[in-house]
Amino acid sequence: MTATATPAPHPTGRxxxxxxxxxxxxxxxxxxxxxxxxxxxxxxSVLVVxxxxxxxxxxxxxxxxxxxxxxxxxxxxNFTDILADPVFTTALGNNIKWLALFLSLPAxxxxxxxxxxxxxxxxxxxxxVVYLMPYVLAPVVNAMVWLNIIYNPNGGVIGALHIDSxxxxxxxAIYAAAAVDMWHFWGFxxxxxxxxxxxxxxxxxxxxIVDGAxxxxxxxxxxxxxxxxxxLLMGVMTVIFSFLAFDYVYLLTQGGPAHSSEVMGTxxxxxxxxxxxxxxxxxxxxxxxxxxxxASCVYTWMxxxxxxx
Amino acid sequence: xxxxxIRALGAGLVAMxxxxxxxxxxxxxxxxxxxxxxxxxxxxxxxxxxxMQSVLVxxxxxxxSKYDLKVTFNNAVDKNVQVALSANKGPDIVYxxxxxxxxxxxxxxxxxxxTPYAEKYGWKDRILAPMYExxxxxxxxxxxxxxxxxxxxxxxKKVLAKLGVGxxxxxxxxxxxxxxxxxxxxxxxxxxxxxxxxxxxxxxSMFLTHVAGGKAVYDALQGKIKWTDPKIAKxxxxxxxxxxxxxxxxxxxxxxxxVESMQLLAQGKSPFFFGPTLAFQFASDSFNDAAGxxxxxxxxxxxxxxxxxxxPSGTLGTTASLSINAHSAHKxxxxxxxxxxxxxxxAQQMNKSWPGYWGVPLKKFDLDPASYTGLSKAYVQxxxxxxxxxxxxxxxxxxxxxxxxxxxxxxxxxDGVWLGTESTTDFLNKVQSTFAAEKAKGLVPPVxxxxx
Numbered sequence: 229m230t231a232t233a234t235p236a237p238h239p240t241g242r243x244x245x246x247x248x249x250x251x252x253x254x255x256x257x258x259x260x261x262x263x264x265x266x267x268x269x270x271x272x273s274v275l276v277v278x279x280x281x282x283x284x285x286x287x288x289x290x291x292x293x294x295x296x297x298x299x300x301x302x303x304x305x306n307f308t309d310i311l312a313d314p315v316f317t318t319a320l321g322n323n324i325k326w327l328a329l330f331l332s333l334p335a336x337x338x339x340x341x342x343x344x345x346x347x348x349x350x351x352x353x354x355x356x357v358v359y360l361m362p363y364v365l366a367p368v369v370n371a372m373v374w375l376n377i378i379y380n381p382n383g384g385v386i387g388a389l390h391i392d393s394x395x396x397x398x399x400x401a402i403y404a405a406a407a408v409d410m411w412h413f414w415g416f417x418x419x420x421x422x423x424x425x426x427x428x429x430x431x432x433x434x435x436x437i438v439d440g441a442x443x444x445x446x447x448x449x450x451x452x453x454x455x456x457x458x459x460l461l462m463g464v465m466t467v468i469f470s471f472l473a474f475d476y477v478y479l480l481t482q483g484g485p486a487h488s489s490e491v492m493g494t495x496x497x498x499x500x501x502x503x504x505x506x507x508x509x510x511x512x513x514x515x516x517x518x519x520x521x522x523a524s525c526v527y528t529w530m531x532x533x534x535x536x537x
Numbered sequence: 538x539x540x541x542x543i544r545a546l547g548a549g550l551v552a553m554x555x556x557x558x559x560x561x562x563x564x565x566x567x568x569x570x571x572x573x574x575x576x577x578x579x580x581x582x583x584x585x586x587x588x589m590q591s592v593l594v595x596x597x598x599x600x601x602s603k604y605d606l607k608v609t610f611n612n613a614v615d616k617n618v619q620v621a622l623s624a625n626k627g628p629d630i631v632y633x634x635x636x637x638x639x640x641x642x643x644x645x646x647x648x649x650x651x652t653p654y655a656e657k658y659g660w661k662d663r664i665l666a667p668m669y670e671x672x673x674x675x676x677x678x679x680x681x682x683x684x685x686x687x688x689x690x691x692x693x694k695k696v697l698a699k700l701g702v703g704x705x706x707x708x709x710x711x712x713x714x715x716x717x718x719x720x721x722x723x724x725x726x727x728x729x730x731x732x733x734x735x736x737x738x739x740x741x742s743m744f745l746t747h748v749a750g751g752k753a754v755y756d757a758l759q760g761k762i763k764w765t766d767p768k769i770a771k772x773x774x775x776x777x778x779x780x781x782x783x784x785x786x787x788x789x790x791x792x793x794x795x796v797e798s799m800q801l802l803a804q805g806k807s808p809f810f811f812g813p814t815l816a817f818q819f820a821s822d823s824f825n826d827a828a829g830x831x832x833x834x835x836x837x838x839x840x841x842x843x844x845x846x847x848x849p850s851g852t853l854g855t856t857a858s859l860s861i862n863a864h865s866a867h868k869x870x871x872x873x874x875x876x877x878x879x880x881x882x883x884a885q886q887m888n889k890s891w892p893g894y895w896g897v898p899l900k901k902f903d904l905d906p907a908s909y910t911g912l913s914k915a916y917v918q919x920x921x922x923x924x925x926x927x928x929x930x931x932x933x934x935x936x937x938x939x940x941x942x943x944x945x946x947x948x949x950x951x952d953g954v955w956l957g958t959e960s961t962t963d964f965l966n967k968v969q970s971t972f973a974a975e976k977a978k979g980l981v982p983p984v985x986x987x988x989x
Contacts, residue, residue: 296645
């Protein structure tokens with residue numbers, strides 16, 4: 229037999245029992261401590277993310293030069309000016325090309341390499357280190373290496389092969405810049421995919437092999453479904469990164485020649501730091517964030533859908 | 538959490554606040570009773586930094602007993618200055634990549650009015666009029682250029698001799714020489730905008746001067762004619778034709794920078810390099826006494842394309858501008874530094890080991906080229922020649938110096954016309970609308986009228 233202890237009701241108008249007061253004081257103190265613990269991170273987020281974000285959104289509707297504190301409200305003029313500028317169309321198109329390239333080439337090569345690494349039990353650590361090297365180097369170093377050793381017409385690989393540098397081509401410059409960024413990125417993607425592939429339950433793989441599945445079938449029906457969340461996350465991150473592309477384009481072509489390799493990041497930078505038109509730069513920044521936001525929403529929606537199913 | 542935990546947390550927060558406070562930095566500190574003056578400068582080479590330290594810093598510190606000068610070198614100086622000034626912080630002496638930068642800062646009240654110092658030190662009487670005026674806005678002085686700069690033709694004497702041609706005196710001779718070089722398998726000229734797109738401004742400015750003429754550009758800056766004027770349109774078209782014929786770096790305009798171009802010129806891969814006199818500083822690695830080829834390098838004015846324009850003529854610019862931070866606590870000290878830099882003695886010493894960057898724009902620039910060695914000799918001569926040309930009123934305007942910032946940026950996009958992605962009309966319409974907006978904001982620096 230079990231006895232259930234029912235707490236006695238508080239007699240109305242009476243002072244709470246001492247242990248109850250102590251518990252409340254303890255809860256208040258604990259709540260205060262929790263708030264204090266959260267405060268630095270919250271404050272930092274507000275200062276570093278929320279405040280600049282709100283200010284950028286506000287600046288997009290002004291003619292702020294980025295120097296003083298004076299700015300006049302210009303309504304949607306920054307947006308209409310940008311949308312009417314053919315360079316913006318080129319920049320947006322290049323960001324979309326960048327996205328298409330990054331969602332295909334590095335993703336496929338990395339996945340393939342990661343799968344091959346699964347079979348290399350002894351040497352895979354070495355390979356992972358090698359693949360990660362371009363990723364851990366600063367973009368400026370990678371860009372200088374490619375500019376001086378590969379794309380240099382006087383003493384570089386391009387010069388030795390007697391071919392024109394793609395960086396001076398209206399049609400090739402964006403691909404030349406993307407190639408360097410993909411070279412720097414794919415090793416990282418390989419290591420991430422490899423880590424995900426290794427999480428696939430061994431029993432499932434063994435069961436598939438026992439059932440007579442070939443290598444491709446094991447990969448297609450066991451590994452791929454297993455790493456789907458990782459693929460999805462990296463896909464979304466790639467979309468976000470693609471619309472934020474800046475460093476390699478800036479370092480290799482500065483958006484040229486004749487804006488042919490312009491991306492929205494370099495387009496905004498020129499407004500902010502060459503023409504002193506921070507209002508327009510902020511408007512471009514908002515448009516860039518919009519694409520990232522869409523990608524994040526799609527990711528959240530797909531994650532929820534996956535959870536519910 | 539225990540009381541001791543709360544105490545530890547509190548101590549942590551205090552420590553964090555202290556660290557953040559320390560990171561935020563402070564104003565200028567005093568050392569040994571002297572106040573520290575700050576100057577932020579671009580990331581010069583170690584040798585150039587050494588020269589700056591011995592001539593400017595040590596020289597200024599020794600010249601008075603109130604201030605210590607500290608120079609910080611950083612390649613992102615323009616961006617750093619812009620951000621710092623926005624927050625009412627930054628160095629006492631404000632470096633800018635030309636008066637167009639300082640005009641934008643002046644309009645926002647970030648720079649101190651230097652007119653009282655100009656009167657005190659007699660700057661207006663000492664400095665070349667176009668150079669002095671370039672730093673004024675609404676009748677007040679906000680910046681002074683550290684050096685004048687002229688766009689012209691660098692040539693390798695040995696290559697010209699090998700091609701059997703002399704230094705070109707006319708545009709026809711120049712193009713004929715370049716055609717000959719191309720036939721000999723050389724670059725017609727070496728130059729490029731690798732790593733710095735505004736290099737385009739050099740070449741469009743050069744064509745504006747030698748096709749449309751300095752007077753037409755002056756009229757456009759005054760708003761008397763539009764930037765879509767046929768004279769200016771012809772200058773843009775001629776620059777495009779020049780580019781398309783490969784006269785600007787052949788196929789490698791996007792793959793060369795000034796340092797590489799000077800290397801190629803020294804290696805005899807081309808007879809010419811078109812560019813600003815500041816390129817002398819990039820030439821010193823390739824043309825020097827150790828290599829025994831210093832005397833191979835020559836500099837001449839770019840010949841006029843349109844007949845009847847004053848000749849010889851130059852495209853006048855500056856390498857940088859010096860201003861005083863409106864929020865500096867040591868404006869007098871900053872003015873003293875600028876005055877120190879606006880002297881013949883300073884120019885004399887800096888040019889000994891750093892040719893190309895210190896052609897102090899003095900009316901009386903009595904430096905004797907014969908007393909210099911290496912490239913300094915040719916550079917000092919080029920500065921003297923430029924001053925003589927400017928004194929006669931034979932000059933045009935370099936976009937990066939005399940045009941307001943967004944207009945100068947719009948001119949950077951001239952490569953769209955060169956590469957055929959944009960028509961001259963569309964390009965100039967964009968320039969005109971950008972300029973009109975900036976003129977309305979009072980961002981156009983006043984300039985003296987050239988002769989023609």
